[in-house]
Amino acid sequence: MAKYLALPTSFEHAFTTVGKWVYTLFLFTKSDIKTTIIPVSFFALAASPNLNFGSTPEAVIWLWIHLLQFNVSNQTMDPEEDELNKRDRPLPSGRIxxxxxxxxxxxxxxxxxxxxxxxxxxxxxxxxxxxxxxIVYNELGAHNQWLIRNLLNGFGVASFEAGTTLVTSSNRHYLDSTAIISIGLSSFLFATTIQAQDFKDIDGDAMIGRKTLPIVYPKFARYTVIVPLLLWSASLWYIWKLDAFLASAFLGLAAYTGYRYLALTTVKQDRVSYYWYNLWLSMANALPGYYRYIHQ
Structure with a gap:
């Protein structure tokens, strides 16, 4: 049986125990480095009205602590789900x-x-x-219904982005209109596309009775990825005044990602498609920076 973490019993074991704790905390957030830490960090650097680049490490730490708070809460709600397909996480692996x-x-x-x-x-x-x-998402069970889940995901991302953007700014009391509009757009974008993450988790979600969009509407759900990606790409092209080359690359990435969700439908393929979705999301989150640099 795996040994649970405990306080060090002797001084010589202290560093080893601290290292185990740090790695355990990292494992709570490992799967969201690509889905949250990277896209939100790109967003903060792009949207900050008074960027202080030297504050980037502090902003990433602030973001990571809040992500850790969310993930520990989430992973203690339905630990049996992770027993099926995420066994490297701290609870199913017996680290805690x-x-x-x-x-x-x-x-x-x-x-x-x-x-x-x-x-x-x-x-x-x-x-x-x-x-x-x-608390609403996890402890109050809102994550079990796909529409409320998507809306709360959008609100949560807005909170992540607002805090991280403020920390990266030299003035931590103020966000200008571009930053506020960027947060609003990003929140709505996330709420209308985050079902992209649910296809790869369909087995675990079904096991615990979670009603995600791919479970409730399995065929229709795949069109809810490609259509919003293309509509958002065209809209952000107009809003952020992209040049032809960047707009073409952005639209092409959206089209390829959406095509993958329609045509490549195994769980393994959905995992790869989700990486492409996060690449598109990171690019979308960086566009306010293009607008600031070129048009302001």
């Missing part, structure tokens, strides 16, 4: 007990607030919004 994970989940809430208030009240507000949406 469910009781300890739940204690960690609530300990992270004041940590998020304390880290945020070091920057500004506005960053704290973003943190509170993220924590509140986490």
């Amino acid at each position: 007990s469910l009781k300890s994970a739940r204690a960690l989940r609530w300990a992270l809430v004041p940590l998020c607030f304390m880290v945020s208030i070091l920057y500004s009240l506005e960053v704290l507000y973003a943190s509170i919004a993220m924590v509140a949406s986490t």
Whole structure:
């Protein structure tokens, strides 16, 4: 039986134990490095009205702590799901007990607030919004219904982006109109396309009774990826005033990603398609930076 993490029993074991804890925390967020950390970091660097590039590491740490808060909460809700297809996560791999994970989940809430208030009240507000949406999404069970789930995902992303963008700015009390519009667009974009992540998880979701779009409407759901991707790409082309080359590349990436979801439909292929979706999402999140650099 795998040994659960515990406090070090002797000084010589301290560093080893700390290393195990750090790696365990990383494993809670490993799968979302590509889906959250990278796209939101790109977004913050692009949308920040007064970018302080030296604050990027702080912004990534702020984002990671809040992602950790969400993921620990999420992974303690239905641990049996991860037993099926995500066995490297801390709970199914036996690196931490469910009781300890739940204690960690609530300990992270004041940590998020304390880290945020070091920057500004506005960053704290973003943190509170993220924590509140986490509770509604996970503890109150909103993640089990696809429409509410998508809307809350959009709200959560807006909270991530607002806080991270503020931390990257030299003025951590203020977001200009471009940043605010960018957050609104990104939130709506995410809410209308995030079903792209559900195809690869269909077996685990079905096992616990979660009603995701691919489960409720299996054939129709695949069209809900390609159509929004193309519509959003065309809309962002117009909104951010892209040149012909960049617009063509962006639309081409959307078309290829959408095609994969329609034509390549095994779970293994859906995992690869989800990487392409995240590449498209990262590009979409970087477009406000193009607009600032070229048109402002």
